[in-house]
Amino acid sequence: MMENKVLSLLQPLQAKPLSILCIIPLLFLFILSRLRRKPYPPGPKGWPVIGNMGMMSQLTHRCLAELAKQYGDIVHLRMGFLHMFAISGPGPAQEVLQLHDNIFSDRPANHAITYLTYDRADMAFANYGPFWRQMRKLCVVKLFSRKRAESWDSARDEVDHMVRAVGISAGEPVNIGELVFRLTRDIIYRAAFGSSSHEGQDEFISILQEFSKLFGTFNIADFVPWLNCMDIQGLNARLAKARDSLDGFIDVIIDEHIQNKKKLNGSDDESGDTDMVDELLAFYSEEEKISEPEDLQSSIKLTRNNIKAIIMDVMFGGTETVASAIEWAMAELMRSPEDLQKVQKELKNIVGLARKVEEPDFEKLTYLRCCLKEVLRLHPPIPLLLHQTSEDATISGYHVPARSRVMINAWAIGRNPAAWDHPDEFKPSRFLNTGAPDFKGSNFEFIPFGSGRRSCPGMQLGLYALEMAVAQLLHCYTWELQDGMKPADLDMSDEFGLTAPRAARLVAVPTPRLSCPL
Numbered sequence: 001m002m003e004n005k006v007l008s009l010l011q012p013l014q015a016k017p018l019s020i021l022c023i024i025p026l027l028f029l030f031i032l033s034r035l036r037r038k039p040y041p042p043g044p045k046g047w048p049v050i051g052n053m054g055m056m057s058q059l060t061h062r063c064l065a066e067l068a069k070q071y072g073d074i075v076h077l078r079m080g081f082l083h084m085f086a087i088s089g090p091g092p093a094q095e096v097l098q099l100h101d102n103i104f105s106d107r108p109a110n111h112a113i114t115y116l117t118y119d120r121a122d123m124a125f126a127n128y129g130p131f132w133r134q135m136r137k138l139c140v141v142k143l144f145s146r147k148r149a150e151s152w153d154s155a156r157d158e159v160d161h162m163v164r165a166v167g168i169s170a171g172e173p174v175n176i177g178e179l180v181f182r183l184t185r186d187i188i189y190r191a192a193f194g195s196s197s198h199e200g201q202d203e204f205i206s207i208l209q210e211f212s213k214l215f216g217t218f219n220i221a222d223f224v225p226w227l228n229c230m231d232i233q234g235l236n237a238r239l240a241k242a243r244d245s246l247d248g249f250i251d252v253i254i255d256e257h258i259q260n261k262k263k264l265n266g267s268d269d270e271s272g273d274t275d276m277v278d279e280l281l282a283f284y285s286e287e288e289k290i291s292e293p294e295d296l297q298s299s300i301k302l303t304r305n306n307i308k309a310i311i312m313d314v315m316f317g318g319t320e321t322v323a324s325a326i327e328w329a330m331a332e333l334m335r336s337p338e339d340l341q342k343v344q345k346e347l348k349n350i351v352g353l354a355r356k357v358e359e360p361d362f363e364k365l366t367y368l369r370c371c372l373k374e375v376l377r378l379h380p381p382i383p384l385l386l387h388q389t390s391e392d393a394t395i396s397g398y399h400v401p402a403r404s405r406v407m408i409n410a411w412a413i414g415r416n417p418a419a420w421d422h423p424d425e426f427k428p429s430r431f432l433n434t435g436a437p438d439f440k441g442s443n444f445e446f447i448p449f450g451s452g453r454r455s456c457p458g459m460q461l462g463l464y465a466l467e468m469a470v471a472q473l474l475h476c477y478t479w480e481l482q483d484g485m486k487p488a489d490l491d492m493s494d495e496f497g498l499t500a501p502r503a504a505r506l507v508a509v510p511t512p513r514l515s516c517p518l
């Protein structure tokens with residue numbers, strides 16, 4: 001009996017030499033793969049375990065551009081176990097967005113984003129894969145195509161409305177920042193919900209603002225997930241309240257649209273005025289079904305949560321981006337009177353002072369277009385493009401492990417001295433040269449709309465609203481800075497968030513320029 005016990009105790013020891021024999025080659029292979037693996041790019045030294053977590057507040061476009069000056073166009077940081085890479089040069093950006101874009105097209109999402117997008121039921125935060133492909137196809141065809149003329153019409157109407165509102169304040173200071181933020185919210189709200197009365201819009205804006213704050217709030221549970229259930233910052237309760245408010249608001253709109261559709265189906269009314277909710281409802285079903293699309297209409301089914309999450313994508317993607325570009329354009333031109341004069345002369349010559357600008361004029365407004373490109377180069381509305389890797393990759397000879405965060409710094413790339421002469425100066429004439437870079441996505445030194453699979457699907461609508469608003473504001477009025485402020489004294493600092501708007505709102509005094517009524 002005793003002998004058996006001793007034998008059973010000895011058994012693991014007898015097995016040990018065998019397991020050691022197995023482990024040694026595995027260990028050897030592991031070490032060999034580590035030795036063969038490319039190195040990480042250079043970056044600031046971190047602490048054991050927490051890495052560079054002390055630099056959390058420095059993950060802004062400006063701080064990352066400073067790091068690039070020290071470490072190069074690709075910088076490595078570690079936040080706990082999470083690897084982060086900041087890309088500040090066109091070369092590595094091309095590798096990420098074009099050459100290896102199938103690996104770099106996932107999106108990182110924190111707890112707040114995941115919760116508020118109904119577990120990534122949208123397009124902007126969905127990871128790359130069949131679901132995202134379907135959502136993207138649907139949005140591009142149904143929401144953002146040139147064929148969907150209603151969105152463009154509503155943009156033109158809202159710009160006209162804004163220009164008339166400025167007329168009422170002629171001779172008085174106008175807060176251009178507030179004016180254009182209201183404009184883009186009106187455009188997108190109308191394109192999404194179809195209501196031209198803007199009823200309920202203020203309630204919706206406050207829901208958006210709470211979402212925006214929650215997206216950006218530091219949440220310790222993002223780095224220590226087991227703390228999530230304890231909710232020590234009280235964020236979970238705020239998240240639940242914010243999503244309930246959105247549900248309450250959009251469910252009513254969706255129900256109204258469903259009722260209207262039923263009524264129309266029973267009548268002969270074929271007026272065909274549709275908004276984004278109508279377009280999305282054509283794919284509505286409570287059964288979730290994702291399959292590879294052959295025919296868009298028959299293969300995609302959207303739930304209510306998908307519809308709500310897509311509407312929020314459009315709201316976030318289309319309001320602050322366009323508004324901040326319009327405000328920066330007005331500020332840069334007010335700071336550069338020579339360029340402002342050139343643009344206004346061009347408008348006078350091409351459009352004349354007896355009418356407002358119309359869409360066919362855009363093509364001929366060459367200098368204005370150069371100015372807008374220069375604005376997007378210096379102030380890309382989304383300064384950091386946030387991507388995530390789905391598997392191990394090599395970029396510029398460096399190792400990038402799976403599930404790393406990759407921040408493509410469009411702001412730093414647009415000011416990269418190797419790619420641009422006098423990169424920090426506002427010089428629109430650089431875009432007059434034939435062969436100057438364009439923002440369509442194939443010149444990686446200029447990527448305000450991104451490039452490749454995850455590039456901006458709303459680019460056409462965004463550019464249309466930007467061109468129309470700036471052209472109309474500059475054509476209909478001359479603008480002076482208030483209280484005799486000199487152009488060079490204009491504060492040009494920005495604020496960092498998902499977008500990078502001006503830190504101080506632009507205020508200026510308009511004087512009417514046209515001989516016709518507005």
Ligand code: HEM
Binds near residue numbers: 453
């Ligand atoms: C001047 C205007 C705009 C600029 C500069 C801009 C820029 C961008 C950028 C840089 C991205 C991310 C690209 C990447 O991650 O690689 C993006 C994505 C996106 N944009 Fe825009 N955008 C603008 C206007 C709009 C408008 C008007 C809409 C909608 C009406 C919109 C909807 C979106 C959406 C839904 C995405 C996510 C796409 C995806 O993840 O697949 N954007 N935009």
